[in-house]
Amino acid sequence: MRKFLLILMFVLITLPLFAKDMLVEIDVHNRNNFKTIYRGKFDIVDRQGTVFTLYIKDKQLDELKSLGFSPKVLIPDIQKYTAEGIKRGARIDTSLTGHYHTYAQTVVIMDSIANANSSICKLDTIGYSVNGRLILAMKISDNPNKKEDEAEVRIVGCHHGNEWPSSEIPLYLIAYLTEKYGTDSYITDLVDNREIWIMPIFNPDGHEAQTRHNANDIDLNRNYGYMWTADGGDTKAYGQPETEAMYKWSQRENFTLGLSYHTYHPAVNYVWNYTPNRAADSTMIYQYAQIYGDSTTAHGDSYWVTEGYDWYQTTGDLNDYSYGIDGVDDVTIELCHEFMPDSTELDSTWHINRGAMLATINKAGQGIHGYVIDSVTGDTIKESVINITEIDWPVFSDRETGDYFRDLLPGTYTVEAWANGYREKTISGVQVYSDSGTKLDISLAPDTTADYYAFKLVEADIDNASTPVINAHTSWALGKPDGKYVPLNNNGQIVLDMGQNTPILGNFTVFEGDDGTSNETYKVYASNTFNGPWTFIADGSGTETFSISGSGLSSARYIKIKDSGSNASSGSTAGFDLDAIENIKTNGPIAIILKDSLDDTGGDGKLDAGESASLYLMLKNVGTDTLKNCTAILTTNSAYISIFDSTCNYGYIAAGDSTYGNDYYTISASDSTPSQYEINFSLIVTGESYTDTLIYSLTTGGHSDYLVLDLDPDHSSGPVIDSILKALNYNGSYTTTFDSTVFPNYSSIFVCTGIYSNNAHIDNTEGNALHNYLVNDSGRLYIEGGDVWYYDPSQGYYDFCPDFGINATSDGNSDLATIGGITGTFTAGMSFSYSGENSWIDHIDPTGGGFVIFDNSSPAYNCGIANDAGIYKTVGVSFEFGGLTDGSNNSTKSALADSIMHFFLGNTGLRNNTAYSLANGKELFNVKNHFSNKLNILFVSPITSGAKLKIYNVTGRKMLSKDLNIRKGINKFSLNTKLHTGVYFIYLKSNNKEFKRKIFIIE
Incomplete structure (x- = not known):
């Protein structure tokens, strides 16, 4: 603990040296101006619909007017407003009832409590402000001077210096825990089984001057290194002594949950703040936030629970940093209904939040x-x-x-x-x-042969106003190369910690992820401190090996990869795609699996149940010496897989070279192998004075009925659709992550984008991926959203209207009422009242092959269009499925979902190709790939069963015989054949029924 000799108290508040700050309100009627506000130097403190409350410098008032806004001044002088609030009752006492406290008073109170409760308290200085003030944190635990196997909780107040209640409530908590310990069993148990860190004032200089920013005029809650931009006024992430101290403290401790206190609009704000997509732990994060909100409701003030981006977007804040870098669920709590309420309200604010704070501390142990x-x-x-x-x-x-x-x-x-x-x-x-x-x-178990990899993220500055990377899974850059990657965006950068005990001493390899654009370019830097200075190593392209030799560095703990800004990729995979960084530990040969290729019986590059395949594995030597006389043996413990040829000879592989060897591995999957099942293999690689075991995995083929791709920030429909389809015995998955590589595995995809202002936008890269799914995979695609048809295309986002047979006629209004089905379509007789989000609902009419399936009663307009394009089918609606209210008869969401699936999985096929009927009105279609020896067969089955497929020519000669595993729904098989132009007969025997059809092939 830091020792304090004496701190003189000054109740008189000195006048600040900062420029005058103001609070203003503007109404942003045109949504095109949202970006102007977000990306301007205007600090947003609240947003209600189109009304933004901004914290600005007085000189920015004219700037807002020049941009066409009409700002309404709410507080003309923040410093004066804050000082007047303080004078209403600043004094020292440890009961803390109804008084604001200066920074100096807060220090004395914390020191006094720590000395009086030394058995459970430890007062620590985690750093210093710009002006040299102590940044203090109190640890409260039963063994405060010892780190135990206990959950650590971090509670931080006053990032913004003018928000004084945000420092008072953590101070209340310090006093409460120490007063109740030993007498209240619940509090005693929490203190005994947690390590509770409480920091009332993170921004001492701003607190002392009553300003939002620190003494360098930087917004500290925009200065952290996760999705950092220059919005907070600094030139780099962690650029202030306060945020640098927070980073170092958070690496030294190992927090589990966090609370960060602010003021102005009572709210519980959870991650993410930078993107509308949900975090990986979204279910838990939301539940914990809701627990906090429910507790405030029970104690007198119902705090609004919201995902940060849904309120207003921020970048580089403590919440996103904590979860993105450290995996800590950190939540912002906005106190009070103004910055500086009368001090007499502090007791009630504490009462409202006390139970919620204790509940959060308790949940840290789960x-x-x-x-x-x-x-x-x-x-x-x-x-x-x-x-x-x-x-x-x-x-x-x-x-x-x-x-x-x-x-x-x-x-x-x-x-x-x-x-x-x-x-x-x-x-x-x-x-x-x-x-x-x-x-x-x-x-x-120790492994002395293994190389080292990036262990932890330090910084990810990959958010960009023009091409945002939405919900980048930044942890995918950690560990071994595995095909999962992080797009750096145009000019974005990422900093990785190679480990304190495993720094780079010589060579290291940067692995490129495969987004369809290879050999993208970047720059490589190295350092031994997390925020530089940085030493330039080299320019890179694709997967490449580098060395720190000659750089002036004898070792390097941190590596920074910066996109060159000249790569052609765009949208959600813009910039260089980082898979992994490997620290090549020692001299000598090192083999890795660089690529794989599967030549299967069906010819689709996937191992299906009952199928055999030739597996080619390319080895690359990323070491420093030649790998001599290399051979490899493939093994697996999977009960579904048989390996008939397990050995491949790779010969001599020079350093940096790669080869498939002179052979391949022969494998087969049993008839009972599940679809979309991951099979793990071990590849035992040997050479002269070399042995290593490499891990390899592949996922089996097959289709699932549906994928719900929920991009809606509110998740209003996605979980509802998924739940209903599962209840109807359809087989499928739910995700919030856009990953086009999995699209071919699903017979249909349901995309939910939401309704303004809680909506997502589909960029051209993502839109093209969905378009390709339709035309290349005979897809079935449902998309819902209030802006996706009319407004979004006008703003440069993907235009789905041509694919969906839709003519979008208007941006609409807030006028959905009764949604009715259309006679003669699969929605006939349906009628729903609508209670979902209801803003800017696009008006849509049919065009081409599209036909109306839903209209709004009053005012009259169409809000649902279906399209049967032959090769694919679509359903597009401008309302939220989850907002439909169930009625009688077939007017239920379940009946609608089943009707859509019947439309999707009913009459299927390929346009301009001969169809031939199977049982129950299902159809089978076939088309040959003119550029290969592949015959693609697509059909729908009402059941799951085994089947035998045979093809004969007109002379009766059998050209092909294959066992198939048929599943309910769409089945697609791509068969390797050498069938030339002519007439052939297909026999398909399934479930004791046999179907015979004639096909024509034209090369």
Whole structure:
């Protein structure tokens, strides 16, 4: 603990040296001006619809007027307003009732409480402000001078210096916990089983001057290194001594949950703030936020619970940094209904928030925890990564003790753990119970042959106003190259920590992810401090190996990859795509699996049930010496897979070279192999004085009935659609992540974009991916959204209207009422009242092959169009499925969902090709690929069964025989054949029924 000699108290508040600050309100009628506000130097403190409340400098008032706004001044002088509020009752006492406290008073109170409660309190200085003031944090725990295997909670006040209530409520909590410890069993249990860190004032200089910003006029809550932009006024992330101190403190400690306090509009604001998409832990994050909100409701003031982006967008804030970098669920709590309410309101504000704060501290103990341990020495591993397979967002072991804590909702999970120098480990069936922690120590076996990889993210500045990367999964840059990648965006950059004990000493390899554009360019920098100075290493292109030799650095802990700004890719995969950074640990040969290729019986590049395949694996030597006399043996423990030829000879592989070898592996999948199932293999690679085991995996083929792609920030429809389709026994998946590589695995896709102002926009890259799914995969596509048809295309987003047979006629209004089905279509007889979001509902008419399936009663306009284009089918609506109210008979959401699926999976086929009927009116279609020996067969089956397919020519000669596994819904098979122009007969026998049809092939 820092020792304090004496602090003189001055109740008189000195006048600030900052320019005068103001609070103004503007109405942004034109949504095109939203970006002007977001990307301008205007600090947003509230948004209600189109009305923004801005914290500005007085000189910015004229700037707003010049932009065409008519600002209404709410507070003409923030400093004067704050000073007047303080004078109403500043004094020192440890009961803290009804008084504001200056920074100096707060320091004395914290020091006094720490000295009086030394058995449970530790006062620490985590850093200094621009003007040298102490940034203090109090640790409250039963053993405050010892780090234990306990969940750590971080509570931070006063990022913005004028928001004084945000420092008072954490101060109340310090006093309350210390006063109640030993007498209140609930509080005693929390203190005994948590490490609670409380920092009332993070911005001492701003607090002292009553200004939002710090002494360098920088908004500290826009200065962190996750999706940082220059919005906060600085030239780089972590550019202020306060935010640098927060970063270092958060790396030294290992927080589980966090609360960050602000004022102006009572709210519980959870991540993300930079994107409308939900976080990987969105279900837990929302539930915890709702617990806080519900508690405030029960205690006198109902705080609004909102995802940050839904309120207004921010970049580089503490919430997003905490979750994006450290895996900490950090929530912003906005107190009060103004910046500086009368001090007499502080007691009631504390009462409203007390139960919620305690509930959050309690929830920090729900999940899994333990130590990561070296299985040979028994020592803890200080830098390890713990991931939950079902969530795929990591947390990290404590850098000092090796313990970890992962907050989770009750359920059963699969836990993955890895560390540099150790073999990965996966533990299945880990059970988590409500309000309790499951102890799980994880032992990792040392691996002296393995190379090292980036261990943790430091900074990700990849958000860009013109081409935003939405919901970038930045943790995918960690660990080994695995095909998952992080797009850096145009001119974006990412900084990675290679590990304190595993810095780069020589060579390292940057692996490029495959977004369809190869050899994208970037710049590489290295440093031994997280925020520079940076040493330029080299320009890079694609996957490339670099060396720090000659750079002047003998080692490098941190690597920065910056996009060159000249790559052709755009949209959600813009810029260089980073898969991994490998620290090549030692001299000698090192083999990795660089590429794979599957030549299967069906010819679609996927291993289906009952199918055999030739598997080609390319090895690359990323080491420094030639790999001599290399051979490899493929093995698997999967009961579904048989390996008939398991050995391949790769010969000599020079450093930097790659080869498929002179052979391939022959594998087959049993008839019972599940669709979309991951098969894991081990490839045992040997050479002269070299042995290594590489992990390889592939996913089996087959189709699922549907994918719900929920891009709607509010998730108003996606979960409803998914739940109903599952109840109707359709097989499918739900996701909030746009990943076009999985689209061919689904017979139909339901895309939810939402209604303004809680809506997502589909850019041209994403739109083209959905278009390609329609035309290349005979897709079935449903899209809903209030702006996706008319407004979004006018703003440069993808125009789906041609694909959907839609003519968008108007941006609409807020006038959805009764939505009626159309006679003669699959919605005949349906009628729904509408209670969903209802703003700017696009008006749409049919064109081409489109036909109306829904209209609005009054005012009369069309709001649903279906289209049967032969090769694909679509349904487009401008309302939210989740906003429909169930009525009688077939006017239910379940009946509508089933009708859409019947429309999608009913009469299917390829335009301009001969169709021939099977059972129950289903149809089978065939078309030959003119540029290969592949015959593509697409059909729909009402059941799941096995089948035998045979093809004969007109002389009766059998040209092909194949066993198929047919599933209910759309089936697509791509068969390798050498069929030339002519007439052929297809026999398909399934479920004791046989169907015979004649086909024509024209080359």
